[in-house]
Amino acid sequence: MEERKEYIIEHVAYRFLKQGIRNVTMDDVASEFGISKKTLYQYFSDKEALVTEVVEFLIASQDFKFNNPAVGNAIDMTIALRKRISPVLKMYHHNMEAELKKTYPALYHRVYDFKRKRIFDNTMENLKLGISQDLYRPDIDPFFISKLIVGRILYTMNPEYKIFEEYEVHSTALYDHILDYHMHAICTPEGLHYYKQLTNNIQNETSS
Structure with missing residues (x-):
């Protein structure tokens, strides 16, 4: 599960950088990875949780x-x-x-x-x-x-x-x-x- 979650974070980070945060919805993320929103929310409780993890990933990647x-x-x-x-x-x-x-x-x-x-x-x-x-x-x-x-x-x-x-x-x-x-x-x-x-x-x- 953790490996899948990290994969999602990395690819969502790219989309946020390219498109901005508001233009990428939880529906978009679920659709891109071929999972239901219910499954997505098992990884991230809401969009703020997703954004938080993406920001932490981006900071770590620049270290x-x-x-x-x-x-x-x-x-x-x-x-x-x-x-x-x-x-x-x-x-x-x-x-x-x-x-x-x-x-x-x-x-x-x-x-x-x-x-x-x-x-x-x-x-x-x-x-x-x-x-x-x-x-x-x-x-x-x-x-x-x-x-x-x-x-x-x-x-x-x-x-x-x-x-x-x-x-x-x-x-x-x-x-x-x-x-x-x-x-x-x-x-x-x-x-x-x-x-x-x-x-x-x-x-x-x-x-x-």
Whole structure:
């Protein structure tokens, strides 16, 4: 039963990300998995229980090691993250967060707090590592820049604040422009040269 439940949670998470929460009903879920609503309610007592489990799954799935030495240096790690989130940007439905905020405020704050802390901690660790590797400028303030990055992700790339339109937020191009601006601001000449090599390789892979 648990294996079946986990399978449902994983696939419903994808639908929530793609379509938003409100657009996916319990009837839709039961129909998709070929089960009755009675059976579905044996797994989840109501839609809020389903949403809660999906949110917990999404949080757990993002609990990966960003600053992983096996990936390479600090810039390698930044590019690896870019590759990881690129497909997510294209499918992510920002109505999901808006619906969480309106209908499930406790869950929304859990997601928001998780994202804010994780973005800040990962950025801070990456900046310190990059400085130690002479890839990032020694005069930058990791704490201050980490706060700016939190704002960039949580506000600049959120259509709710009307800074960019939703279609722009879903575009990898916007993320790449912001990342490029960021890297030009923090890199040493050696770091910037290495960063440009990596991005050129990505462009060549995309065009080939």
